[in-house]
């Protein structure tokens with residue numbers, strides 16, 4: 001079984017290392033693990049934000065003074081890196097992804113994680129031209145579009161945020177509710193006319209943190225034809241270390257399947273062990289080479305081969321179209 005990972009932070013590592021003078025970062029540092037874990041495709045996230053987490057390498061880049069500048073640097077690094085990766089195809093559609101797979105290549109879709117680099121909906125078109133397919137208005141911070149998961153849960157989308165969501169839909173960019181706070185989630189559903197996804201969030205019922213979704217939110221995403229992507233980050237799997245395991249993440253998958261139907265469950269693994277301490281995945285999912293162990297846990301919980309295949313790739317590909 002091979003897997004489409006619906007949320008990957010590899011462009012963070014690519015950008016950081018290319019700015020330090022490295023080349024072929026994905027091939028030299030990541031490809032072996034991706035292949036061992038059975039990754040067939042990735043949704044590469046543009047995460048370039050201004051929050052404290054991102055001060056790590058940006059603070060040493062004098063020309064990266066604004067969010068817009070950071071995004072542009074990251075896009076330049078992504079472009080240069082992809083030019084060095086004949087084994088990785090940038091794709092926009094399911095058809096292109098399947099063609100890349102048939103040719104023995106990995107494939108990559110593009111998403112944006114936080115829109116603070118944008119002034120408004122008019123700035124989306126150039127990103128859509130580059131192949132953007134999924135979009136989050138915020139990371140955990142508050143910006144001109146919305147308030148993120150770490151903010152006052154009563155603050156939702158701004159008018160500009162609502163207009164941006166409608167523009168995303170016009171351009172074929174799926175609105176992504178992961179990282180929004182509670183009010184923002186419902187505002188997003190209200191502003192969007194079509195499918196809404198949550199690319200990398202787990203179940204609040206099993207791990208009560210603001211980045212995870214309530215059963216009511218899971219059902220709302222199901223009702224809009226969307227998917228929710230399972231996240232390996234230890235703190236979203238369980239609040240205590242004893243429960244931060246691949247087996248517990250499989251229980252999140254089983255709970256989602258019970259609430260929404262297995263056809264609305266996907267992978268948004270969010271591996272970021274390469275960002276350093278504190279970013280660990282759950283035990284057994286320390287990096288992407290552990291993915292097969294996770295699918296064995298799903299099998300142990302009684303999921304059929306068809307359900308597992310859906311979670312691994314089919315459900316997200318269906319929504320991306």
Ligand SMILES: [Zn+2]
Pocket residue numbers: 113179200270
């Ligand atoms: Zn994220």
